[in-house]
Structure formats: C-alpha cells, structure tokens
Amino acid sequence: MTEVAEQVRSWPARRGSRTLAGALILLTAGIACGLIVGFFDFAGRVAIATAPPDARADGIVALTGGTSRIDGALQLLAAGRASRLLISGVNPSVSESALAATLDESRRKMLSCCVDLGHEAQDTEGNAREARVWADAHGFSSLIVVTSGYHIDRSMAERSEAMPGKRLIAFPVNNPDLHLANWWSDRETLALLLREYGKLLWAEARRMVTARTALQPDSHIAAARG
Numbered sequence: 001m002t003e004v005a006e007q008v009r010s011w012p013a014r015r016g017s018r019t020l021a022g023a024l025i026l027l028t029a030g031i032a033c034g035l036i037v038g039f040f041d042f043a044g045r046v047a048i049a050t051a052p053p054d055a056r057a058d059g060i061v062a063l064t065g066g067t068s069r070i071d072g073a074l075q076l077l078a079a080g081r082a083s084r085l086l087i088s089g090v091n092p093s094v095s096e097s098a099l100a101a102t103l104d105e106s107r108r109k110m111l112s113c114c115v116d117l118g119h120e121a122q123d124t125e126g127n128a129r130e131a132r133v134w135a136d137a138h139g140f141s142s143l144i145v146v147t148s149g150y151h152i153d154r155s156m157a158e159r160s161e162a163m164p165g166k167r168l169i170a171f172p173v174n175n176p177d178l179h180l181a182n183w184w185s186d187r188e189t190l191a192l193l194l195r196e197y198g199k200l201l202w203a204e205a206r207r208m209v210t211a212r213t214a215l216q217p218d219s220h221i222a223a224a225r226g
Contacts, residue, residue: 035201040199042153043193045153045179047173049149056081058140063130063147063155064089072173073146074107077114082144084114086134089121122183124154124203128162135166142167148175150193154200160205 044095051072060082062073070087077085092100096117100108120128137144143163147155149172156170179186 005043005136038201042197043183046150046193046196047183049152049174051171051173052169055144055169055171057142057144057167058082058084058154059135059142060085060144061127061134061152061159062087062128063127063145064091065151066173066175068173068175069146069148073144074110074115074170075112076094076144076146076171078107084116084138084140086116086118087111088118088127088134089128090117090119092119099119118224124151124158124199125162127142127155128158131159132162132166135163139215140153140166142169143170146171146173148173149180150175150178150196154196154203157200157203157207 018113041130052115055076060073060087062068062069064087073087076082087099094117096111099117100111103111116126116134118134120132121127122192131145135141143159145152145155145159145168152170152172156168160167174180178189178192180189183189
C-alpha cells in the first residue's frame with residue numbers, strides 16, 4: 001500500500017513535468033517556425049527590392065561594401081537628387097586621390113567638390129553614427145541611404161535609432177554578383193542572406209532593449225520618490 005500511495009502522490013509531479021516539457025517543445029517549435037517564416041519574408045523582400053524613382057533629400061549617404069553602392073550614390077548626386085554625398089566606412093588607407101583614380105573625369109569633379117569620405121565607421125552602427133555627425137555638421141534634415149538590398153533593412157534600423165529627427169529614404173541597389181532571383185538554389189547567396197537576417201534580428205533585438213531601457217524611470221529617482 002505504501003508503494004501505491006507513493007506512486008499516486010507522484011502523479012501530479014509527473015503530469016506537471018510532462019506539461020512543462022510539452023509547453024517548451026511547443027514554444028521552441030513556434031519560435032523556429034517564426035524565424036523560418038521571417039527569413040523567407042526577408043529574402044523575398046530583398047529579391048524584389050527596388051529604389052524609389054525620384055528620391056530627393058538634402059544629402060546622400062553611401063555605405064561601403066560594393067562598387068554598386070558608390071556608383072548608385074554618385075549617379076544620384078550627378079542627377080541633382082541631393083547637394084552632397086558622404087561615403088561612410090572608407091578604409092583609412094584609401095585616400096580621395098586613390099578613389100578618384102577609379103572614376104571617370106566627370107565623377108572626379110564631383111568627388112573634389114561635393115563628396116566627403118568617412119574613415120571612422122567600421123560597422124553598420126558606426127556608419128549610423130558617422131552619418132549623424134556629418135548630417136548635423138551640414139544642417140541636413142533628410143538623407144538618401146544607399147546600400148545593397150540585403151543590407152537596407154538593418155541599415156535603416158540603425159539610422160532610425162541614431163537619427164530619430166531626420167527623414168531617411170532607403171535606396172537599395174543590386175549587387176550583380178548575387179543570384180537573388182533564385183537565392184534558395186545558390187549556396188553563396190543563401191549563406192549571405194542567412195547571415196544578414198541574423199544580423200537584422202540582433203539589431204532589432206538590441207533596439208527593443210534600448211527602447212525599453214529608455215522608458216524605464218531612473219532607479220535612483222524612483223527610490224528617492226519612494
């Protein structure tokens with residue numbers, strides 16, 4: 001009878017453990033499904049990303065990481081879509097003259113009069129800070145942000161946080177080396193999109209934590225009030 005009584009008493013604990021394990025499995029499966037759906041949505045948006053046809057702003061910010069980004073930004077500047085261009089995240093060893101040597105004569109003239117090189121930024125967060133300082137120095141309230149389509153979401157998220165009072169226009173450009181139309185069948189493109197999706201999730205999570213922290217009252221003030 002004692003053994004039977006012990007087994008009866010242990011039933012609720014076992015049921016509770018099974019219920020908790022089942023809940024954890026469902027939660028894990030739900031998170032995994034959400035991540036997979038989110039990735040497919042991200043990859044689909046990147047595959048069809050197009051630049052606005054008549055983007056205009058005070059300034060242009062181009063992020064280094066591909067010649068198509070700088071070419072696209074210079075085309076915007078040549079078309080009079082903005083008055084000045086910042087190329088952010090330029091390697092410190094790359095001078096204006098070295099960059100000019102890669103451009104045709106008409107674009108060299110733009111480089112000498114209307115283009116600034118930012119050498120401080122080393123990542124997307126740094127790009128956002130560098131762009132904010134540059135925009136404030138020139139009194140710009142609106143910016144066209146030029147970068148690759150796979151990078152535009154994270155770039156805009158970082159800049160929106162760093163420059164909450166400025167109007168930002170996303171201008172994605174295509175990387176000819178990527179096979180975005182059939183990204184699922186190209187290993188290199190798929191790997192790049194997976195990395196960028198992970199970085200985007202991390203940036204969004206960090207932004208949510210920062211926003212939540214900013215909303216919480218200062219602990220010392222709260223203690224003093226109490």
